[in-house]
Amino acid sequence: MSEVKNSFKPMESKPKPILIIGAGLAGLALALSLQKLSIPCTVYEARPKDVRLGGAVMLSPNALRVLDTLGAYARIKSKGYQFETLSMETDERIPMGTYYFGSEQMYGYKGLRIYRRELVHELIAMAEEAGVHMEFEKKYKRVISESEDNIEVEFDDGTIIDAAMLIGTDGIHSQVREYLAPGSKPKYLGQTAIAGAVKTSNVSLPADYKLPVSIAGKAGVFILAPQDIDGSELLAGTQYAVPELTYAESRAISSNPEKMIEMLRRDKADWSELVQSAMENMIPQSMYIWPFYAVPKIESWVSTHSKVVIIGDAAHAIPPTIGQGANQALEEALGLSILLGKGNHVGDLEKWTEHRSERIASLMEMTRKMNNNRLPKAQRDALEESQFWKPNKERPGEEMRWLYEYDVAKELHGLGL
Incomplete structure (x- = not known):
């Protein structure tokens, strides 16, 4: 399990906060990680704290490793259904293969399917315990100005905040993304x-x-x-x-x-x-x-002065076919916090987001092939074998190591960050 280490050295007696827009999985995980690094931040969420969250999320080992680093895994693992594989078969019960969602032996963790409300509520509770400042029913409106030193942000209620950074974790219909890439609609x-x-x-x-x-x-x-x-x-x-x-x-x-x-x-x-x-x-x-x-590929997830960053669905939005949307958002929340804890050196954020974009591109291709697996039979029959996702029959589960063994801190180190 990797540790989040603090090398953040604020230059002011009372540093300006980092503003996080969106209290979903990415925003809450980012806030928890920044808090561990003693980096001041505030989370803003347009919806009420007790908003009804439907459905469940699939957490695979790459994300559970992140939650373990934050101390959340021990608190949630008994609140969901743990398993390792999904069987693939025809409607006539003819086996087609196995898809690995986790494996303690191979990747360190089983997969965990948990109701979204349970996970979000637990992360909110942890953030409150850690002293993270959060404001609900407060909607981001726009960036007023950005410079090398600060950013001014306005909210719908007229509040204007002078901040160190603005980070958009506000989902596929992100308003923060509109500042970086106007008109980039899903x-x-x-x-x-x-x-x-x-x-x-x-x-x-x-x-x-x-x-x-x-x-x-x-x-x-x-x-x-x-x-x-x-x-x-x-x-x-x-x-x-x-x-x-x-x-x-x-x-x-x-x-x-x-x-x-x-x-x-x-x-x-x-x-x-x-x-x-x-x-x-x-x-x-x-x-x-x-x-x-899906969010069309945009030029950068980072603004000119590196004061605005978007992550998770705000930056890329992966269809739910292989259940990696939440998992990638958690990877990015931890990765960004570690980078900020080391100090924002020129070019580091760009280098990291380029690495993330490459990983997302690989997942989008995997998603495309898995969507082909799920087409009606007549359409499946018209495609070549290379257009489908296939398991490794000789070494089951090996085909998922690149995805599930991902360690955020080690990847950053490997990038020289």
Whole structure:
């Protein structure tokens, strides 16, 4: 487990704070890490502290290593479902391979599927215990000015703050990104996930059935994954090629559970009894849709004077297919804090973000291939084998080492940072 070491030497008796916009996973992890380095920071979140957070996140060893460094892993590991592999098979139960989400023996950690609300609430509690200043229902508006010495930031309520830096962890529809790359809107990728929860006992599972599982059928791929501590509840869902929804259309569908269940059951007749039993027993209030978006590659995640930085979904947004969005955001939160703790040397942030961009590009290519794995059978049959993600059959799990063995501090050292 790597340690966050403090080499931050403020030049002022009362240094200006770093402003973090967004109290999601990246923002909270960044704040905790900066606090350990005695670097003053404040987290601002537009939503209420008790906002309802739906769904679960998949944490793989690369992110759990970060949370371990911050002292969070011990507090959350018993609050989610721990597992190592996902089985891939056809709807006729023909094995297709194994996808590793973790392995204590190979990568040091099992995978952990945990409700987003549990994880965020635990990180907020840790931030409060550590004395991190946080303000909720306070919305970032704009950067007034930026120089080599400081940055002035305005909020919707008229507050103006003179700060050391502004860091955007405000998600795929980031307002901070607009300052760095005006007009860089997320691009719809043509696929939308439709999913929710179902009680495990209500699904017609064979006695020897191994979960989690991805089931490839005529209509695409259907996922069943335990997401409660004891596995008593399953994530159940699929993804479809659908036209992009307007904001109003998305809101209307998201507020109509029965409509989402109807969408999920669109190709019900093409699935086995097992999948049909999940479709028939979805918990209405658990339903959600997740359109797949990506952020177009922008020139830099760092402003001219290095006073504004974006990370996580604000910078790159990875579709949820391989479950790496939250994991990459946590890697970047720790990496950025370590860099800032060493002092912001000219070119360091640019060098680090270039490294991060290369890693994200590799994950986007992996995501593209995995999305091909999940196409309807007729479309899958039209593609060459090289267009699909494939496991290493000779050495299972080896194909994931580059992703899961990533150690933030060691990577920075290897970059000379």
